[in-house]
Amino acid sequence: MADELDDLQYPAQETEQDIEEQALHPAKAVPARKPGWLARLGERISNQIARVGLPEWNLRSFLYGLGLLVAVILIARNWVDVRLDVLVWRFDVPKSVVIIAAILLGAGLVRAWDAYHSRRAARAAQSEEA
């Protein structure tokens, strides 16, 4: 109780560390009037935009961008119709769509096959433990 009374009468002196910390976070001057809804909205948007940081353009990002550009160019150059025969139906589809669909189908099949084998191995391990 006596210590608490002392703290009230004699507040602790500011140390140099406290002063340095205060310098890192200066007090923000606030206007007397509350900002309107438009100003608050603008501030929120600008805060979001300020968070966006452009990636550094080093060799790695350059190669990623180059790969993306090459992919876009290949898709655009092969955007010509090809005729697909499915039983008695014939329809024209852009070649790029066919290639992408084939890649996705292949990847999906591999993924499903891998998942099936993983589950099978897990079940075999469980049955061995049992």
Add this chain to the structure above:
Amino acid sequence: MAYERQATYRRPSVIAMLAAVPYLLLSASQSVQLTTTINLDGSGLRQYTVSFDQARDPEVPKYLREATRGFDRPRRRKEAGRVVITRDWRPANLAKAVAAPDAAASLQITDIIQKPFDVFTEYHWSEQLEIYRETATPIETVGEEIATLSYKLNMPGKIVKTRPNADSFEEGAAVWELSANVDRYTLEATSRRLRWGYLLLLLYVVGFVVFQVVGYGTRLVRNRPRKI
């Protein structure tokens, strides 16, 4: 002139898919349009669109079958007393499809391999079109000047040259109105397309190099020891 008239009529022993049109198809129809579309990768579409009076129904499709052997199944629709049939063929490689020495058509593509420093890719299409009259009677050939074939050619990029001069251009496609009183036509067209893909790649690589050089130079200047 690029077209000539022959005194004798003959029918080729094998009707080339790209070359022969029966005269009777033109005379019995209200309109016949032959559309050739050449794609970027050298594939193509060959399409006949024939419009005729309903009363000529069994006759005109027979002539059309002669001109379109090997084409896909025809599609037909009826409108206001007439019939419109469309039949087309979509080869994966148009140039290879006509690569035989005596072929009636050829496609030459001058790409980056042939001309690495040109910003345009050039497409050159040439075709000999024959109108044959083997079974047509003299009475039927009286109106041969009126019977016409509308030949429409779509090419990649912009068509810059046609021989003979095209009669009109529709949405970038060259259109010739070929009269049936001539046996054989030689049609040629050249188009050019900007190699935008390669230009973009070049711009991207050069931009990166410039960015790195400027950054290096800036760092060099900034870290230069200063005199106190």
